[in-house]
Amino acid sequence: MIDGIGALYHLKASDPGKALHKACQEFETVFAHQILKTMGQTLEEGFAGDGLAGDMYDDLLYLELARKVTEGRGLGLATVVEQQLKERFSGQIADQGGQDASDNTVWRTGRKD
Numbered sequence: 033m034i035d036g037i038g039a040l041y042h043l044k045a046s047d048p049g050k051a052l053h054k055a056c057q058e059f060e061t062v063f064a065h066q067i068l069k070t071m072g073q074t075l076e077e078g079f080a081g082d083g084l085a086g087d088m089y090d091d092l093l094y095l096e097l098a099r100k101v102t103e104g105r106g107l108g109l110a111t112v113v114e115q116q117l118k119e120r121f122s123g124q125i126a127d128q129g130g131q132d133a134s135d136n137t138v139w140r141t142g143r144k145d
Contacts, residue, residue, distance in 0.1 A: 053114055057102065060110035065098035 044051035072090055
């Protein structure tokens with residue numbers, strides 16, 4: 033969503049550990065965006081809506097706020113998710129460096145599509 037799945041997929045081919053870190057950061061940003069958006073909608077329930085254009089600008093504002101909130105140390109969610117995934121899939125992460133990004137391996141399960 034934020035940087036594009038294609039770039040993340042190609043990063044996985046050269047450095048799976050870095051790709052996992054980036055994916056976890058992206059997840060945290062999407063999660064923060066959803067929280068901010070829900071909070072904003074809750075506040076707006078008592079007021080007349082601005083219409084579609086206002087909603088679009090609100091969503092862009094929440095996305096930018098989410099990016100800023102998750103920069104650096106962020107909320108800590110990305111770190112926890114990354115640690116959990118590294119523990120669970122440590123063998124797959126270590127074994128997949130240098131693969132061609134056009135392969136059909138499903139990274140999280142090791143299955144072929």
